[in-house]
Amino acid sequence: MMHIYVVALGKLKEAYLREACAEYVKRLKGYCQLHLVELQPVKLPDNPSPAQVDQALEKEAELIEKSIPSGAKWIAMCIEGQTMSSEKFSSFLEQSAMSGAAAFVIGSSYGLSPKIKQRAALRLSMSPMTFPHQLSRVMLLEQIYRGFQILSGGKYHK
Numbered sequence: 001m002m003h004i005y006v007v008a009l010g011k012l013k014e015a016y017l018r019e020a021c022a023e024y025v026k027r028l029k030g031y032c033q034l035h036l037v038e039l040q041p042v043k044l045p046d047n048p049s050p051a052q053v054d055q056a057l058e059k060e061a062e063l064i065e066k067s068i069p070s071g072a073k074w075i076a077m078c079i080e081g082q083t084m085s086s087e088k089f090s091s092f093l094e095q096s097a098m099s100g101a102a103a104f105v106i107g108s109s110y111g112l113s114p115k116i117k118q119r120a121a122l123r124l125s126m127s128p129m130t131f132p133h134q135l136s137r138v139m140l141l142e143q144i145y146r147g148f149q150i151l152s153g154g155k156y157h158k
Helices: 015-028 050-067 086-097 114-119 133-152
Strands: 003-009 033-039 073-082 101-106 122-124
Touching: 003 050, 003 133, 015 033, 015 133, 033 050, 050 114, 073 114, 086 101, 086 133, 101 133
Parallel strands: 003 033, 003 101, 073 101, 073 122
Antiparallel strands: none
16 A cells, blocks of 8 residues: 655644544545654744745755655645646556655745755646645645545546
């Protein structure tokens, strides 16, 4: 069974977002082994300088690297990434299953280190729109579930 890691900087603060994630975690149990990894983002002052942001992103990159097992296919979730249809995403999941593990990385509110983006096999964007960092996790889990439903011929995706 495929292992999927969702590595996210920060905890979900709102109960309704935690409940939505829990629902997709429950639905995904029959399709994959899902590992949700929450990492503590580096604290920054209000109005940090670009150098402070870069330093924080590098420290977060170190945390991310330690949390993903070797051999996993890295997917960096970033606005400048590639967009794809749900059908194409399901094909990507199917191909990723051959490697045994996929790790989706959601950065902090300042994004991801260039080092993480370079290491990724895919840079993926949910949309050119900007969404709240915490909502991105729910959206990603929903798309992973939808992808598995498409692959299995389920009725969820119409």
